[in-house]
Amino acid sequence: MKKEQVVHCQFSVWYPLFRAVTIRSVILPLPENVKEYLLDDGTLVVSGREDPPSHAQEGSDDAEEIQAPEFPEFAAKVQEAITSLGGSVFPKLNWSAPRDAYWIAMNSSLKCKALSDIFLLFKSSDFITRDLTQPFIHCTDDSPDPSLDYELVLRKWCELIPGAEFRCFVKENKLIDFNPFGEVTDSLLFTWEELTSGKNLKGHQGEGEATEQDYPVFRCTNSKVTVQPSPYLSYRLPKDFVDLSTGEDVHKLIDFLKLKRNQQDDD
Structure with missing residues (x-):
């Protein structure tokens, strides 16, 4: 996987091309001070509320009050975007969503209604940290890292059924996902050796020799053994x-x- 390919897989690159056939979304530039806040290892304090949280520093005679950081202009833009998308959104950065942090939300969901909800998920997510610090970790070329403009992506919240979702890959201009084509993306019932071998894929695994076909290959499981728990449970x-x-x-x-x-x- 090349760095140029990762750059081309950013949401803001492909969304304008497929706007008519995907979920309505708003893309906002991520200010540098917000990025620094998301990477801050300090106490998890959540801004973006009408009543910014504060607390007194223990052990201080003056009971010094510590205020959560505020981003009023950015918060106003985010709230305007959330309202325009129906009041509830699914947040992500250039590539990743905080899927590994859903458990920390009050509703155990990635459904966000305010900037404070987004900050809570983002500051708890390894996926978001990877986007911000190591976006090219799986790239094989030694060229200098391209400069990036980080963006907050807000997608209109839709109640999707996980069992009805399908992952697709595009290889050499043939449908074989908008995710980077590399091991950073879960290949599910396929193996990366199959996907990168250059050979035609076969359909259902296991039952004798399947006929090679020139259209998208569909695989499903009919065994309980292959039904695994959520891969994000370990993040708890x-x-x-x-x-x-x-x-x-x-x-x-x-x-x-x-x-x-x-x-x-x-x-």
Whole structure:
């Protein structure tokens, strides 16, 4: 995957071409101070409300009041866009939506009615952080990173049924998704080896030799084994827990085993 291809997969690049056949959306430039706020590792404070939250600093004799950052001009544009889209929106950046952070919302949904809802999801999302800091992480070319203008995309909220969604890929001008064609995108019932091999894809997996066809290939599952839980469930857990369960951090695993051994010795 090339950096130029990633740039061409930005929402603002393809949306004007397909505006008539996709969900109505509004694209707003993301101010630099908002980007800095989203990347700030400080306490999660949410701005964009009519009554900005504040609290007193503990341990201070003067009870110094800390105010959440405010972005009045940007907040007004966002609220105007939300109203024009019916009052509820699905937010995303140039490429990604905060799908990994839906659990932190009060309604466990990506449905947003105000800037505060969007900030809560964005500041809790690894996907959003990746868009802002490592958009070209899976690219193979060594050319300098292209300059980017980050954008907040607000899409009219629609009640979509996940089981009725289909993912498509376009390869060499043939329909084979608007997502980057690379491993950063989930290939679902296909494998990336198949998609990049240059060979014609086959239909249903498993039952003998399928006939090679020159139109889009459809795959579905008829086995409960292939019905997996949401891939975003692990984002609800502390990273230490995830690293232990997957064995990705050897040092944490060693510390955990030492702790268990000490507990057994104490018993």
